Amino acid sequence: MTAPTTEGDRMPPVGPVTVAASSLLRWGAGADDFSEIHHDDAAARARGLEGAVVHGPLQVAVLVEQLRRWLGRPARITDVEATYLAPAPVGEPLVFDGEVVEVVPGEAGDEVLGCELRSRRPDGRTTVRVLARARTGPAGPGSALPVEQLRRALRLGEVAGTFRYQVQENDLEHFARAHEREPDPSGRVPATYFGALDPVERRDLHLDGFLLELPFPRTGGGNAFNEVEYVRPLQVGDEITVTTRYTEVYEKQGSSGTLLFRVRENEMTDASGAVVATSRCGHVLGFAVPASGTSEVAGR
Amino acid sequence: MSAGSLPAPGSALPSRVRFTTRTQLVRYAGAAQDPSPIHFDDAYARERGFPSVIVHGFLKAGLLEELALTWAPAGSWLQQFSVRYRGIDLVGAPLLCQGLVTDVSDDGVVGLELWIEDEAGHRTTDARAQLRWEGRAA
Structure with a gap:
């Protein structure tokens, strides 16, 4: 037809x-x-x-x-x-x-x-x-990546999910051992432990899995950046509620193809409801998207 | 450096070379609940175009945090930490962890630039940190 x-x-x-x-x-x-x-x-x-x-x-x-x-x-x-x-x-x-x-x-x-x-x-x-x-043409100027669908899937700007994690002594032992060191005897948690409390890193929140099914060869991907700011250090025994929001979805043209960035922010509160930390993480996936002949994709 | 005296801007942290192992990456994946096979499955890593599994970005960030915390007086902590990943590091490759004091505030917050260089001298990981210095004179 x-x-x-x-x-x-x-x-x-x-x-x-x-x-x-x-x-x-x-x-x-x-x-x-x-x-x-x-x-x-x-x-x-x-x-x-x-x-x-x-x-x-x-x-x-x-x-x-x-x-x-x-x-x-x-x-x-x-x-x-x-x-x-x-x-x-x-x-x-x-x-x-x-x-x-x-x-x-x-x-x-x-x-x-x-x-x-x-x-x-x-x-x-x-x-x-x-x-x-x-x-009749493909979505978006110069790109066939489903950016709008992604924004909807990630509930951009809204709460994407809320998760509760316990910071346990043995978790910290495992974490320290992975760095080939001893855990801090005071129970103080290293700053980078926020990666272990990130629902996306843990795949407890996984809203963009369809990106891996796109009909374009993948050219790479991974964390682009991680940022954290603490009001106080996390401690063993903390019960942390993490609220995740996606704040940005954007494309860039890179040497390895079309780069698709998703930026998320986590707010970490303790059992008393006080904010302990906030983090911002960017993840990127690269795709070999055939050029469509239209203008370049806008950056962030 | 004696505990309590703040470091001078421009001073370097003692650098360290770290080598990762597969066991370590598996341990990290377990400890951080990170299921991504690129860090423990060589066959998968090859499919993705790497000769072997690659080191977790967060683990590299952790090595830089450790560089700062072993240098600073006990009890110091990072109240702000941001890491940019510029390139991948293969398991087992030497990671040259380095740092520099960029600024020091009167209330005991030390600004740091921290980074990892690979064997070829490329910066694969760039970080900025605000370290809350413990033991300063009240």
Whole structure:
């Protein structure tokens, strides 16, 4: 199937197809929508419907997935707006179709496609209408890395996770032995121990694992920097609550390819709630991303 | 240097050469709960383009902290520490740990520049620290 380029190009229709009861059940479970109007005719009738109806968002999902497949890569859907126009009775077949209604140039030299998609009942009435916008070019200026997806995954600027760790004597012994020295007999914890209390280092917080599945060869990676500031030294016996926030996600072009940085900040509080330390850590992954011919990626 | 007397800006810390071992890296991975195989699995490290496993950045930072703490009077501690990793170090390679006093405040905070050089003289690890000096005259 060829990707659409001009106004009036029609998305290959799907259907008529009857949405199976099991699909409705799975959708309800997945979306946590157990409204009786989707599985109980009597309840639906009590609400003024003729019988149980198919979830509207399920129809949207079918249409958007159909559009995604039709557009293919590297196109991507950027906006979806759905209007629910009529109930779709459970057990009645639906037809899903749509077409390109507008093509305008995008600022990155690609095109922005406006698409209108519909699901329709056998009597021809439209039950759900979707207006979708899609870009035909890859994401971001000059890069195919999913930076926006990453920002969302890391909950940039928000609390990404809160973890509690005990600083135990034997942990400190192991830590000191790894440096080939004896632990401080006073129970004072070395400054770099904050690395052992970092939920990301420990993989207790692991929100960006999908980066390792990207279809680009990796050229390197690791910690770029670690910073810490203490109000007081950590002590054996401390019970530390670590709150992690990602504060920056940015790209740079380096000699070894496109470098993707993620910067996180940890706040460490003790059992009394007092802040003991704050840390800032940057991790980088390098990717060999083919040049797209557009302008260079902005730095930090 | 006698405990209590603050060091002079510009003075150097006694440098040390450290050699890491595989056992040490495994110990560190366990102690810090760092599961990354690049530090203990040679086959994985080769896949990533390194001839052998590489030293944890945090472990190198720990060696620099140790350089400062063994030089300063007992009870001193780092209240601020920031480390930049400029290059990797392979397990077993000599790590030349060095340091310099950059500034000293009246209230006993000693600014330090700390770094690790590899065999070729490249700085692989750069650090800045604020050391709270113990034993100064009250």
